[in-house]
Structure formats: structure tokens, C-alpha cells
Amino acid sequence: MTRTLRGAVAAALAASLLALSACGSDDDSSSSTPAAAAGGTTSTAAPVKLSKVKLQLQWFTQAQFAGYFAAVEKGFYKDAGLDVEIIEGGVDIVPQTVLAQGNADYAIAWVPKALQSREQGAGITDVGQVYQRSGTLQVSKKDADLKTAAALKDKKVGNWGFGNEFELFAGMTKAGLNPGKDVKLVQQQFDMQALLKGDIDAAQAMVYNEYAQVLEAKNPKTGKLFTPEDFTVIDWNEQGTAMLQDAIWANTEKLESDTAYQAQTVKFLEGSFKGWIYCRDNPEECRDIVVAKGSKLGASHQLWQANEVNKLIWPSPKGIGIIDEAAWEQTVKIAQTTKNQDGDTVIKKAPEGLAYTNEYATKALAALADEDTKGADFEPIEVALKEGGS
Known part of the structure; x- marks a missing residue:
């Protein structure tokens, strides 16, 4: 809330309070920017409190996740009221398990692997199907x-x-x-x-x-x-045997009972989708963002990756993040019926409960009505790879 203070004494008091507030800040809040003073009057804006959010990736830092890194760097999450920490994945990290155990608020995981974890008891829900095609x-x-x-x-x-x-x-x-x-x-x-x-x-x-x-x-x-x-x-x-891959997974129990988490999920998807839209339109800059974040692979490799990932996302005929029912059913069928060399299937039966929902993605897309959320006219760029991906 902004309050206008009038009179010399009130102005001096406001200046003193502003100086004191600059000496320290709450870790959960961002600093406010004072409004321009006019006619001897000083206006101050109350700090905007950002909700801390942890996102668990399924692999190391690379352009596979460029949209999330872009959403941090370009302030899209902050605009949505979120302070997002991105946690790198790796060989021994199962992102959906990290999410289910409460050590992250959202996770990126392939659908069949996440469905297997659900069958084993993980309470997780696909709330944003970012990749529309298999890579x-x-x-x-x-x-x-x-x-x-x-x-x-x-x-x-x-x-x-x-x-x-x-x-x-x-x-x-x-x-x-x-x-x-x-x-x-x-x-x-x-x-x-x-x-x-x-x-x-x-x-x-x-x-x-x-x-x-x-x-x-x-x-x-x-x-x-x-x-x-x-x-x-x-x-x-x-x-005809493709399965859905990178999706945004959320905590099922919180989706069903926590209104604050429900609202946060919409905002998180809003920021994430905006990040991917930005990377669609600015692949070179998103490459630079990922490289600066410490990617183990070089610049030409990361630009190739950003371009190819864009092809997996765009076009999104129903809007980025919306789960296509036919693609979901194909993934479930393959996961349930296809056997590996040991005779095992990914899952034993069709997923039960809230395995996926388009509710939150639909709300996020509504908030992005001024953005091109479908990318119908998307055209990939030409990428010249260098030896070793440098």
C-alpha cells in the first residue's frame, strides 16, 4: 500500500524510516522502489513479498530447461510474485521423488517415469505438459x-x-x-x-x-x-510409439486441499510458459542464459538444443502446457502394455486419481491472453554445430 505523507515533519520521518529499512531486508521479500518525490513530498511503496518456490530439474543445466532459466533471468517469475530456485538434476536424482518427499514445490519429469512413481505411492500430478512431442x-x-x-x-x-x-x-x-x-x-x-x-x-x-x-x-x-x-x-x-516427456509436476495433496498452493501453481505455470515463449522467440539469448548458468556443454551445442527443444514444444495447438488426451492415452497404453527385456512394464495398471489436470494451465493461459501461447507460425532457426559443441 502507498501512503502520501504531508508536511515537513512527516516527510522527515518518512525519510528516516526509508533509511532504516535500507539497512536490512526480509529474505522472503524484494525491496521496494520509492516513488518519485514531488513538491517536497516523498512516496514509498511497500515491499512486494515474493513466495519462495523450488523447482527440481531432471538433468543437468542445459537448454532442455531453458524456459525456466529464462523465466528467472527475465523476471517472469518475479512478475508473478515468485522467487524461484532451480535445483539441478543428475544421474542419481529422481525429480518426482524429490517432489513427493516435499523437498521441491514442482518438478520436471517424463510422464511414464512419473506414472511409475505414482503407482509406487508418489502423490504427484501433471499440471503442465510442456513438451508436445517426444525427442x-x-x-x-x-x-x-x-x-x-x-x-x-x-x-x-x-x-x-x-x-x-x-x-x-x-x-x-x-x-x-x-x-x-x-x-x-x-x-x-x-x-x-x-x-x-x-x-x-x-x-x-x-x-x-x-x-x-x-x-x-x-x-x-x-x-x-x-x-x-x-x-x-x-x-x-x-x-506411432512416442511417449510424453518433459512435464511440470505438482504435489497432488496440496492441489486438492491448499488454496494458496493452487494459486501459486497457476502463477508458476504463467511464469514458466512466458519463459518458454521468450525462448521460442529469442533462442540465442536463451542459449546465452543457459551457458552463463554453467552448462557443461558449449555454445553451439546449447543453441542446437534450444532450437530442437522449441520444435518439441511448438506449435502447441491447444496452448503450451495443455495435455492432449490422445497423447496421454497413448503414453499410458505403452507404459502399461510394453515389456522391456526383463518382461517388466512401466506401470501395471492405468493411473488412478488426479494423474493430470489442465485446470491450472488453462488459467495460466488466460492470464497470458496477450501472448502467442500456441506458436502456430513457429519456424526453427538454422544452427551450425562446431566440433565438440563449442
Whole structure:
């Protein structure tokens, strides 16, 4: 609340109070900016209190999460009344578990992995389906001629495991292959060295990360970088076995009982969506933001990643964050029916309770009515990769 103080004594008192308040501040609040003084009168604005929020990522700092970093750096979360701390993920971090245990307010996780955690008791809900398409590929060298899942028969097929393999297994199953018998499965590291060395015939890759790594490597036959023409890619979106990936997950119990958390969720989605809209329109700047945050991969790699991630988000026909029911049902079906090499499925039955909701994303989109939240005219940029992604 702003209060106008009149008279010399009142003005002096206000100045004294302002000086005292500048000596220290509440960690939960941002400092106010005094209004311009006129005619010997000083106006002060009360501090704007920001709600502290923790966001748990599912992997290391990179442009896969550029929209969230942009929302912090450009002040979109602050505009929504939030002070957001982004927590980096890693190999041993399960973001949906961090969320379920109360150590984060929101988490980024792939839908099938999160559904598995829900089945095991995690109280989490998908409130914002940011990625509309899957980014998982199976990559092979051109001369191997592995253009379809059926062509993987009797080949050495790499996969990461840890729940990342089910699109591949669904693709092989759909093609009539028994993944446990008809191919030689190889545990793959989170890189492309096994493919480049010829130890495997087909490697799992994210279009925004590992696929770029092969294009950043030198072709020993030419002495120049590999090109897309040197490889064959199986895209699970085209094969009909894609699963929903990066989504924003919230605490189910709080969504059902805590009105403050409900309102906060709308504001968090609002800031996050605005961050992704900004990265759609400013990929180079978002690349710079991620690199400055300490990305372990270089500038050209991160620009490639920002561009490819944009392709997974945009266009969003119903608006960014809205969960498409058909894509959700396909993900659940694959998670429930596709078996891995051990005969296990991701989940045993269809998810129960509040597994997802579009309620909060819809409200956030309404608050962003002046923004282009669908990106129907989105066009990706051209990215020139450098050796090693530098």
C-alpha cells in the first residue's frame, strides 16, 4: 500500500524510516522502489513479498530447461510474485521423488517415469505438459540401412535403460520383434561413443543432445564433421510409439486441499510458459542464459538444443502446457502394455486419481491472453554445430 505523507515533519520521518529499512531486508521479500518525490513530498511503496518456490530439474543445466532459466533471468517469475530456485538434476536424482518427499514445490519429469512413481505411492500430478512431442531417436550409421524398427532384428541395439527404453521397445514390439530375443540389447552410456566406434549398430539419442554429439564429431574418412546425411534416424513420433516427456509436476495433496498452493501453481505455470515463449522467440539469448548458468556443454551445442527443444514444444495447438488426451492415452497404453527385456512394464495398471489436470494451465493461459501461447507460425532457426559443441 502507498501512503502520501504531508508536511515537513512527516516527510522527515518518512525519510528516516526509508533509511532504516535500507539497512536490512526480509529474505522472503524484494525491496521496494520509492516513488518519485514531488513538491517536497516523498512516496514509498511497500515491499512486494515474493513466495519462495523450488523447482527440481531432471538433468543437468542445459537448454532442455531453458524456459525456466529464462523465466528467472527475465523476471517472469518475479512478475508473478515468485522467487524461484532451480535445483539441478543428475544421474542419481529422481525429480518426482524429490517432489513427493516435499523437498521441491514442482518438478520436471517424463510422464511414464512419473506414472511409475505414482503407482509406487508418489502423490504427484501433471499440471503442465510442456513438451508436445517426444525427442527420443534411434540413430545408426547410413550404411547400416536401419530405417525402421523391424530392421533392428539381429542387430546390436543400444539403450540407456532406467525407463528411457520403452518407446524403443514399443516400436520393436509393434514391428513384430521380441525385444528380449530378436535383438542383442546393449547397455549404452549417455553418449554416442559406442555408435561412433562401431560397438553397436543403433544408439539411443535425444534429438536435442546425443544426436548433436555425433554431428559435432569428426568423420575420420573426410576429416570434417559428420553431417545428418551420414546417419539414419528412427523417430518414434513417426512410428506411432512416442511417449510424453518433459512435464511440470505438482504435489497432488496440496492441489486438492491448499488454496494458496493452487494459486501459486497457476502463477508458476504463467511464469514458466512466458519463459518458454521468450525462448521460442529469442533462442540465442536463451542459449546465452543457459551457458552463463554453467552448462557443461558449449555454445553451439546449447543453441542446437534450444532450437530442437522449441520444435518439441511448438506449435502447441491447444496452448503450451495443455495435455492432449490422445497423447496421454497413448503414453499410458505403452507404459502399461510394453515389456522391456526383463518382461517388466512401466506401470501395471492405468493411473488412478488426479494423474493430470489442465485446470491450472488453462488459467495460466488466460492470464497470458496477450501472448502467442500456441506458436502456430513457429519456424526453427538454422544452427551450425562446431566440433565438440563449442
